[in-house]
Amino acid sequence: MPAAPDPEAFTAALEELGFLLVQEDRRGVRQHARAPNRFLTEWVHDDGGGALLTWEVDLGDFCAAMGWQIGAAETTFQILYPQYDVRLPRDVEAVAAEIVRLEARLSRLDLVDPPV
Numbered sequence: 876m877p878a879a880p881d882p883e884a885f886t887a888a889l890e891e892l893g894f895l896l897v898q899e900d901r902r903g904v905r906q907h908a909r910a911p912n913r914f915l916t917e918w919v920h921d922d923g924g925g926a927l928l929t930w931e932v933d934l935g936d937f938c939a940a941m942g943w944q945i946g947a948a949e950t951t952f953q954i955l956y957p958q959y960d961v962r963l964p965r966d967v968e969a970v971a972a973e974i975v976r977l978e979a980r981l982s983r984l985d986l987v988d989p990p991v
Contacts, residue, residue: 882923885921885965886921889907889919889967892909892974893909895909904921904922904923906921907921911978914933914937916933917930917977918931923965925962925963925964926963926965926970928960928961929956929957930956931955933953933954935950961973
């Protein structure tokens with residue numbers, strides 16, 4: 876099994892996907908963000924042993940842009956998150972594959988006839 880890339884190499888590989896290093900916390904976890912549109916932000920948290928991919932959709936602003944409202948039309952803090960984040964190896968190809976899966980799933984969101 877190949878060794879996990881060093882933090883700088885992994886950061887550079889993530890930058891190739893459009894992620895920016897946002898911060899590094901006191902424990903050394905590096906947080907990278909990518910915003911493919913004005914409502915969706917994808918996050919990769921690199922703890923040195925693996926990567927955690929999560930995301931958020933600014934649902935309040937999305938609905939307002941569509942001419943919709945949620946409840947009393949308060950858009951602040953109306954954010955859609957995954958119920959579970961995805962743990963990945965520190966491998967940019969794994970991150971890229973998960974992003975493709977995520978964005979395909981979000982693009983198929985059907986409010987008229989949801990599959991559930």
